[in-house]
Amino acid sequence: MSENNNQTRSSDVRRFNNSKFKRYSKKVCRFCKGQISEISYKDVDKLLRFTTERGKIIPRRLSGNCAKHQRMLAREIKIARILALMPFVRQ
Numbered sequence: 001m002s003e004n005n006n007q008t009r010s011s012d013v014r015r016f017n018n019s020k021f022k023r024y025s026k027k028v029c030r031f032c033k034g035q036i037s038e039i040s041y042k043d044v045d046k047l048l049r050f051t052t053e054r055g056k057i058i059p060r061r062l063s064g065n066c067a068k069h070q071r072m073l074a075r076e077i078k079i080a081r082i083l084a085l086m087p088f089v090r091q
């Protein structure tokens with residue numbers, strides 16, 4: 001049972017890197033690079049890019065964010081969840 005879970009999870013990650021979420025293969029912090037200027041709980045569209053389809057926050061090793069910006073991002077996502085702008089869990 002646990003092996004099955006691991007398999008599905010790794011295949012999910014692979015699918016994640018290959019098809020839909022190609023942009024995460026770049027390991028550059030997009031906030032430091034200046035592509036995204038500021039992080040706010042009001043920018044739900046921006047925050048949704050850093051969550052999975054299920055609503056989980058994408059970890060730093062996949063998103064490529066630096067520690068500082070990942071912390072800020074996580075905080076804003078959590079605020080947005082509490083204010084019901086974003087889902088805690090989808091489906």
Ligand SMILES: [Zn+2]
Nearest residue numbers: 029032066069
């Ligand atoms: Zn950064």
